[in-house]
Amino acid sequence: xxxxxxxxxxxxxxxxxxxxxxxxxxxxxxxxxxxxxxxxxxxxxxxxxxxxxxxxxxxxxxxxxxxxxxxxxxxxxxxxxxxxxxxxxxxxxxxxxxxxxxxxxxxxxxxxxxxxxxxxxxxxxxxxxxxxxxxxxxxxxxxxxxxxxxxxxxxxxxxxxxxxxxxxxxxxxxxxxxxxxxxxxxxxxxxxxxxxxxxxxxxxxxxxxxxxxxxxxxxxxxxxxxxxxxxxxxxxxxxxxxxxxxxxxxxxxxxxxxxxxxxxxxxxxxxxxxxxxxxxxxxxxxxxxxxxxxxxxxxxxxxxxxxxxxxxxxxxxxxxxxxxxxxxxxxxxxxxxxxxxxxxxxxxxxxxxxxxxxxxxxxxxxxxxxxxxxxxxxxxxxxxxxxxxxxxxxxxxxxxxxxxxxxxxxxxxxxxxxxxxxxxxxxxxxxxxxxxxxxxxxxxxxxxxxxxxxxxxxxxxxxx
Ligand SMILES: [Zn+2]
Numbered sequence: 001x002x003x004x005x006x007x008x009x010x011x012x013x014x015x016x017x018x019x020x021x022x023x024x025x026x027x028x029x030x031x032x033x034x035x036x037x038x039x040x041x042x043x044x045x046x047x048x049x050x051x052x053x054x055x056x057x058x059x060x061x062x063x064x065x066x067x068x069x070x071x072x073x074x075x076x077x078x079x080x081x082x083x084x085x086x087x088x089x090x091x092x093x094x095x096x097x098x099x100x101x102x103x104x105x106x107x108x109x110x111x112x113x114x115x116x117x118x119x120x121x122x123x124x125x126x127x128x129x130x131x132x133x134x135x136x137x138x139x140x141x142x143x144x145x146x147x148x149x150x151x152x153x154x155x156x157x158x159x160x161x162x163x164x165x166x167x168x169x170x171x172x173x174x175x176x177x178x179x180x181x182x183x184x185x186x187x188x189x190x191x192x193x194x195x196x197x198x199x200x201x202x203x204x205x206x207x208x209x210x211x212x213x214x215x216x217x218x219x220x221x222x223x224x225x226x227x228x229x230x231x232x233x234x235x236x237x238x239x240x241x242x243x244x245x246x247x248x249x250x251x252x253x254x255x256x257x258x259x260x261x262x263x264x265x266x267x268x269x270x271x272x273x274x275x276x277x278x279x280x281x282x283x284x285x286x287x288x289x290x291x292x293x294x295x296x297x298x299x300x301x302x303x304x305x306x307x308x309x310x311x312x313x314x315x316x317x318x319x320x321x322x323x324x325x326x327x328x329x330x331x332x333x334x335x336x337x338x339x340x341x342x343x344x345x346x347x348x349x350x351x352x353x354x355x356x357x358x359x360x361x362x363x364x365x366x367x368x369x370x371x372x373x374x375x376x377x378x379x380x381x382x383x384x385x386x387x388x389x390x391x392x393x394x395x396x397x398x399x400x401x402x403x404x405x406x407x408x409x410x411x412x413x414x415x416x417x418x419x420x421x422x423x424x425x426x427x428x429x430x431x432x433x434x435x436x437x438x439x440x441x442x443x444x445x446x447x448x449x450x451x452x453x454x455x456x457x458x459x460x461x462x463x464x
Contacts, residue, residue, distance in 0.1 A: 009178045017189045020176070020197060024190035030143065031150045032164075039144075039151040046301055047155070051352045054300045059092045061324040062304065066090055068116070069330040075113040076330065093304055101308075101320060102334045104137055107283075111138040114329050124328055127282060139283060142328035149284060152299050156289045157222065160251030160276045166194065166221035167248075171229050172256070173200035184210040196220065200229040208236040212244065219248040223271070227254045227263040234270040249273050255280065258361040262381075279359050285321025285334045288356055295347040296340075296356035305354065306333065307342050316341055316360055337362050366456055367397050370430025380454045383424045389413040392443040397456040401433050406440040 002008050002023050008016060046057060066087035069076035080086060083098065090098060107114055125141045154164070162168070177186050177199035186202040189195070196218045198211060211233060215223070223230065230252070237244065252271055254263070255278040264275055279288040279296070287299040298305045303324050307317035316339045322332045343357040367375040375382075383395055389410035396404045403425050409417070422435045 003175050009175075013185055013188065016176075017191075020188050020190040021192060024193035024195065028192055031147055033147075035144060035147040036151055039148050040154060043151055043155045043301060048350060049352065054353060055093065058300055058304055058324070061301075062090070062093065062096075062322070063087065065322075065324055065327070065330055066332070068327055069332065072116045072118055073114060073330055074117070075110075076332070096304070096306070096322070096333060099333055102331060104335070104337065107139075107331065107334075108137045111140075111329075114331065115140055116328055116330070119328055137282075140329040141284060141326050145284060145323070145326035145328070148302065148325045149280070149287070152287050152289075152302050153278065156276055156278060157251075157253065159292050160222060160253065160274065162222045162251060167196075167218060168194065169196045169198060169215050169218055169220035169223045171198045171200055171223065171225040171233065173226060173229060175199075175201065177202060185214065186210060187214050200226065203229065203232045203236070205236055205240070208233070208240060209242070212237065212242055216245050220246075221248055222251045222253055223249065224253045224255070226256045227259045227267070227277075228257055230254065230267050231263045234267045237270050238266065244271065246271070251276055253278065258359060277359075279338075281321070281336050281338065283321070283323075283331055283334055283336065284326055285323045285331050285336065286319055288319075288340075288359065291347060291349045291351060293347055293349045295343075295349065296359060297347065297351055298354040298356065300353045307340065308335070310339075362452070367395070367403075367429065367454055368400065368456065368458060369428065370400060370432055375428065382428050383421065385420075385424060387413075387417045387420045387424075390417065393453065394440075394443055395454050397454075397458055400458055401430070402436065403429065403433055404436040404438060406438050406443055408441055408443050409439065 002019050008019050070080050070087045127139050176188050176197040187196050187198040251273055252275045259277045268275055277290045285303050286305045287302040288296050290296050304322040306320040308320050309317050319336045319338045319340050321334050339360040341357040343355045347355050367380055389412040391408040391410045393407040398404055405421055418437055425433055425435045
């Protein structure tokens with residue numbers, strides 16, 4: 001990534017704008033060319049298919065993918081041989097049960113085993129994500145799948161009334177503006193993409209008016225952001241009583257993290273436009289996004305989603321995905337480790353793809369009380385309730401009766417805050433739970449900690 005290079009970091013803002021514009025031009029070339037246009041128009045034509053035709057389309061693409069995997073991907077060749085079946089034995093999605101689930105650890109152990117033999121034919125992009133054990137997982141994607149993903153995003157943007165020529169403000173935790181810059185501008189521009197990139201790292205009370213002014217002057221049609229960054233911006237705007245002048249704004253698109261109810265509520269109240277959320281995963285096996293009626297839909301052309309019931313989770317299921325387009329590294333029945341609640345209802349938008357009631361985030365991101373209750377995302381934050389001036393924190397359940405809270409105290413954090421943390425844990429999780437408090441300034445630069453405010457090392461025992 002360009003902004004991680006020293007030359008970018010040391011350049012003045014005007015040169016950084018050129019870098020980002022150059023990056024945007026390359027993106028447009030690779031992700032918005034002929035392949036993109038083809039996929040995008042296909043996605044437009046399949047948007048309102050009825051359920052049988054969605055199934056038919058998925059079955060056809062699944063057959064092609066499995067045939068390719070059997071012939072070219074060592075892991076799948078061995079797997080089919082071991083099971084004594086051929087790809088043709090899996091005619092429909094219902095037959096997928098003949099194949100075992102795939103876990104992060106399976107892939108992490110030997111990622112090359114999942115790479116197609118003719119990988120050189122594809123233009124590949126490498127990426128990394130964290131495995132369940134915290135060790136990195138190496139993933140490969142081909143150009144077609146990158147285009148497919150991009151086309152899926154654009155289709156959802158269209159649902160929000162945003163088109164290719166519209167301006168978009170992006171607020172993400174990328175180091176677009178180096179940390180050590182202390183004065184505005186805390187944003188950079190990418191000219192061809194028509195985007196302003198706002199730093200997610202310079203959001204503090206004294207800078208907020210600069211951010212608001214920059215966004216207002218840019219006149220974006222949409223804002224794209226990680227929920228937590230936009231939530232921080234919204235909190236300051238509300239706290240400081242700033243009234244926004246953003247008549248151009250039509251929609252907000254969130255992704256990369258779970259959009260909590262409190263995020264949705266505050267962001268909606270401050271910006272007064274609909275919020276479209278997108279759920280994806282680094283392995284690119286499933287994509288789920290909200291429509292203009294606010295329901296989460298599985299994007300059925302993108303991948304096949306299965307929902308695996310887990311014990312003791314009150315209807316929450318694990319999302320299992322099979323990507324249908326990444327021929328460079330096919331992953332079939334991949335357990336994402338993320339949880340969702342399935343809905344039987346059809347959506348009023350007339351799209352007949354599966355509707356998801358709610359996305360809950362990772363299985364490992366839940367805490368379990370001493371009496372065995374699962375404590376989910378929003379409720380986990382109860383532990384931080386009433387604690388003043390905590391800059392960052394990560395709550396780790398090491399055992400059923402031990403919680404470690406790593407934290408970075410602000411100037412006004414006091415012993416009373418420490419006491420409150422301990423009391424809250426005992427109230428919500430059980431009076432016999434030991435609480436270990438540990439100051440850890442590395443949280444501020446640790447991306448993993450930001451995405452995983454709650455970590456459980458005991459949830460595995462409650463797995464299927
Ligand atoms: Zn809908």
